[in-house]
Amino acid sequence: MKILTHNDKNRIVQAIMAAEKMTSGELRVHVEKKAGKDPFLRAQEVFQELGMDQTRERNGVLFFLAVEERKFVILGDEGINNKVPADFWEETKEAMAAEFKESRFAEGLMEGIRRAGEALAKHFPYRHDDIDELPNEISIS
Amino acid sequence: MKRLFVKKNLAGSSLFLPVLFILFLFFLLLPAIFPPPACAQDPAALRFDDYVLDQAGLLRVEEKRELASLLADFDQKTTNQFLVVILPSLPPATSLELYSLELAEAAKAGRAGKDNGLLLLILRDDRKIRIEIGTGLEEKITDGRAGRVIREILAPAFQRDEYYPGIKAAMLNLMNRVDPSYAPAAGGGGFPESDGQNLPFLPVLILVLFVVFFSLLDQRRLYRRGYSQTTFGPVVFRHRPSGGFGGFRSSGGFRGGGGGFRGGGASGGW
Numbered sequence: 001m002k003i004l005t006h007n008d009k010n011r012i013v014q015a016i017m018a019a020e021k022m023t024s025g026e027l028r029v030h031v032e033k034k035a036g037k038d039p040f041l042r043a044q045e046v047f048q049e050l051g052m053d054q055t056r057e058r059n060g061v062l063f064f065l066a067v068e069e070r071k072f073v074i075l076g077d078e079g080i081n082n083k084v085p086a087d088f089w090e091e092t093k094e095a096m097a098a099e100f101k102e103s104r105f106a107e108g109l110m111e112g113i114r115r116a117g118e119a120l121a122k123h124f125p126y127r128h129d130d131i132d133e134l135p136n137e138i139s140i141s
Numbered sequence: 142m143k144r145l146f147v148k149k150n151l152a153g154s155s156l157f158l159p160v161l162f163i164l165f166l167f168f169l170l171l172p173a174i175f176p177p178p179a180c181a182q183d184p185a186a187l188r189f190d191d192y193v194l195d196q197a198g199l200l201r202v203e204e205k206r207e208l209a210s211l212l213a214d215f216d217q218k219t220t221n222q223f224l225v226v227i228l229p230s231l232p233p234a235t236s237l238e239l240y241s242l243e244l245a246e247a248a249k250a251g252r253a254g255k256d257n258g259l260l261l262l263i264l265r266d267d268r269k270i271r272i273e274i275g276t277g278l279e280e281k282i283t284d285g286r287a288g289r290v291i292r293e294i295l296a297p298a299f300q301r302d303e304y305y306p307g308i309k310a311a312m313l314n315l316m317n318r319v320d321p322s323y324a325p326a327a328g329g330g331g332f333p334e335s336d337g338q339n340l341p342f343l344p345v346l347i348l349v350l351f352v353v354f355f356s357l358l359d360q361r362r363l364y365r366r367g368y369s370q371t372t373f374g375p376v377v378f379r380h381r382p383s384g385g386f387g388g389f390r391s392s393g394g395f396r397g398g399g400g401g402f403r404g405g406g407a408s409g410g411w
């Protein structure tokens with residue numbers, strides 16, 4: 001059931017760090033065995049549990065995977081959601097799902113991180129006074 | 142004039158008692174026929190009692206009045222409208238988040254254009270608390286703050302059955318967040334009404350509430366401004382005013398989650 005190798009995780013964290021160099025936004029990946037409920041609702045809980053709703057400009061983006069249920073969710077907080085085109089999340093989802101279907105989970109996540117990172121960089125460019133508000137890591141529960 | 146009116150009523154007393162009885166039954170059965178109604182008042186018509194709607198009987202009459210006068214005082218001095226709604230339970234086929242939003246919209250908490258309302262919803266039997274925050278107050282009361290007020294003030298107090306002290310402390314805490322310079326009027330507001338006068342007022346208030354509620358039933362759709370739009374994917378939840386919520390079960394039923402997210406997104410599978 002382990003979908004990400006140690007090396008994969010390193011690559012993903014690198015991708016997050018690279019993306020966050022360009023933006024004040026925050027990106028996170030959270031992997032769970034089972035959401036146990038509607039993944040979208042579970043992802044919202046995780047979003048809050050990880051404190052992602054506490055960013056100053058409300059520009060956190062969470063990638064949530066429920067491995068056993070083969071479900072994933074992308075959540076963008078209010079700040080970024082108000083800026084991106086209406087189909088942005090859906091398109092990102094499709095791109096990620098295409099990789100996931102080939103069991104290329106790291107690639108799928110990195111693709112999502114790249115796209116979300118670009119959108120964040122465009123609307124919330126990096127500021128010198130920016131502090132990395134949240135840790136750059138993959139949380140697994 | 143008043144005397145005449147009373148006499149007239151007495152003259153038709155053969156009808157008066159049965160009618161009163163039927164009216165009484167009607168009110169008794171109303172909550173069973175209809176789900177607990179929204180606290181639906183026009184802010185322009187808000188009276189002191191309207192700031193608090195307690196259909197679950199958690200507050201005593203004096204407590205309710207004191208709380209309402211505190212909220213009214215705060216509204217008058219700062220224009221921020223804080224409302225407290227206590228219901229027995231959540232109506233079927235709705236979610237806490239959606240319902241409290243609808244309540245806040247229906248009650249039109251906050252001044253038009255400012256969106257500076259706050260609604261504290263307490264569901265007695267569900268043991269749920271939620272704080273709905275108008276967009277105008279979001280900067281001052283973050284979801285984290287609302288969550289803390291629920292977890293650290295309301296829930297512990299409710300576990301001790303101290304409903305009024307808990308609600309009052311929570312409101313004062315939130316008021317202080319919104320306007321640190323606000324000082325509540327001494328003595329809990331000067332509403333010079335004795336209990337004896339207050340009691341007959343209650344049925345009148347209930348009647349007014351129901352009339353307003355029914356008249357608003359049709360209009361309610363107008364106030365649904367788009368806090369749960371389906372923009373992408375089947376399960377997108379996107380709402381503006383938001384708050385933290387938590388249960389207050391003593392067996393660790395505290396859940397901070399639920400209200401903190403108000404962005405958008407997409408979900409899928411592989």
